[in-house]
Amino acid sequence: xxxxxxxxxxxxxxxxxxxxxxxxxxxxxxxxxxxxxxxxxxxxxxxxxxxxxxxxxxxxxxxxxxxxxxxxxxxxxxxxxxxxxxxxxxxxxxxxxxxxxxxxxxxxxxxxxxxxxxxxxxxxxxxxxxxxxxxxxxxxxxxxxxxxxxxxxxxxxxxxxxxxxxxxxxxxxxxxxxxxxxxxxxxxxxxxxxxxxxxxxxxxxxxxxxxxxxxxxxxxxxxxxxxxxxxxxxxxxxxxxxxxxxxxxxxxxxxxxxxxxxxxxxxxxxxxxxxxxxxxxxxxxxxxxxxxxxxxxxxxxxxxxxxxxxxxxxxxxxxxxxxxxxxxxxxxxxxxxxxxxxxxxxxxxxxxxxxxxxxxxxxxxxxxxxxxxxx
Numbered sequence: 001x002x003x004x005x006x007x008x009x010x011x012x013x014x015x016x017x018x019x020x021x022x023x024x025x026x027x028x029x030x031x032x033x034x035x036x037x038x039x040x041x042x043x044x045x046x047x048x049x050x051x052x053x054x055x056x057x058x059x060x061x062x063x064x065x066x067x068x069x070x071x072x073x074x075x076x077x078x079x080x081x082x083x084x085x086x087x088x089x090x091x092x093x094x095x096x097x098x099x100x101x102x103x104x105x106x107x108x109x110x111x112x113x114x115x116x117x118x119x120x121x122x123x124x125x126x127x128x129x130x131x132x133x134x135x136x137x138x139x140x141x142x143x144x145x146x147x148x149x150x151x152x153x154x155x156x157x158x159x160x161x162x163x164x165x166x167x168x169x170x171x172x173x174x175x176x177x178x179x180x181x182x183x184x185x186x187x188x189x190x191x192x193x194x195x196x197x198x199x200x201x202x203x204x205x206x207x208x209x210x211x212x213x214x215x216x217x218x219x220x221x222x223x224x225x226x227x228x229x230x231x232x233x234x235x236x237x238x239x240x241x242x243x244x245x246x247x248x249x250x251x252x253x254x255x256x257x258x259x260x261x262x263x264x265x266x267x268x269x270x271x272x273x274x275x276x277x278x279x280x281x282x283x284x285x286x287x288x289x290x291x292x293x294x295x296x297x298x299x300x301x302x303x304x305x306x307x308x309x310x311x312x313x314x315x316x317x318x319x320x321x322x323x324x325x326x327x328x329x330x331x332x333x334x335x336x337x338x339x340x341x342x343x344x345x346x347x348x349x350x351x352x353x354x355x356x357x358x359x360x361x362x363x364x365x366x367x368x369x370x371x372x373x374x375x
Contacts, residue, residue: 005063007117010085013064014072015040018155019079020148026200033086038097040083043206047104049084053115054107058085063119065129076126085115127160147209150181154189157182157233164233179232184213187225187246190236196247203255203263211253211265211272220276224249249279252288264294274298319344 015036017027025039040046064078075082087093087100088107094100123129156162168178188209191197199207215221222228226242238246252275255263265271274294278284284301288294299307322329330337 008120020151046083150185154185183232197250224279277301
């Protein structure tokens with residue numbers, strides 16, 4: 001980009017609602033400037049930019065990049081810096097945006113005067129700037145999260161016709177990662193076009209794209225959606241026969257406010273692995289559909305001997321923990337706790353007697369007892 005730097009008033013510059021970093025917040029043309037600044041301030045760390053400007057001024061050697069759209073100048077690179085400047089120039093924003101301290105926005109008069117106009121390079125289209133912006137934010141000094149990366153890669157691939165290997169080469173990332181990010185977003189966008197999923201219907205305040213992006217790296221999820229052998233640069237990767245599974249998977253990952261369904265994934269580790277095991281088992285999938293918890297469905301998906309052993313080990317650990325608290329946790333007065341301990345002891349006796357009987361039966365027949373552990 002050899003375009004000349006121009007000085008433009010901050011008031012004449014608009015935020016980019018297609019900015020990949022804020023696209024996950026479901027912005028549209030009706031979104032106000034204050035709402036955009038609210039997101040940028042509270043999620044994208046605009047305060048650190050404000051503090052940097054207070055200490056060192058605005059770095060004029062790093063201009064904003066913008067395009068002209070009608071009578072608007074849309075900043076496609078530098079939205080955080082633009083938000084910082086707008087807040088400094090208009091401290092009253094602190095009254096309308098959560099988390100801003102007016103004292104943070106107080107800067108010396110000469111600094112404020114310098115911010116009245118900002119250095120801007122205008123490009124003819126987004127395509128003209130994609131290589132620079134992509135490298136800076138994907139593997140450069142101002143890295144984006146996985147969702148923002150996927151949004152950006154998708155825009156370059158679908159709107160400009162650039163191949164995924166070329167995108168990977170230009171932004172300095174591996175072809176595998178670029179392909180997975182692209183495919184993950186195509187899955188979500190296909191579900192939205194089919195009205196199987198809506199980003200504004202999820203239970204969380206933002207879309208945790210990494211849940212899906214990470215999941216599609218596992219064979220179980222790819223087989224569940226029928227995309228294991230589908231090229232990763234396909235825009236609509238899920239076949240019609242797998243639309244029900246597509247809808248189910250996104251509900252399990254993100255939940256639904258409208259249907260009052262909570263997501264099955266709370267943390268990626270171990271929940272994503274648990275869910276992968278579930279979707280490989282018809283019996284476990286039916287249990288999940290019937291409203292059973294993820295851990296219950298997971299246990300159903302596992303071999304019964306493995307589940308049996310895991311539960312025994314968990315019971316042992318829980319009892320050992322309870323025993324360590326017994327001195328201070330049981331005052332000798334609570335009869336209900338004593339009865340509870342008694343019922344646990346009875347269950348333990350019954351279980352041991354049944355296991356011992358089975359063990360002796362095998363042993364007496366001359367068969368070697370099958371134990372996973374011997375002590």
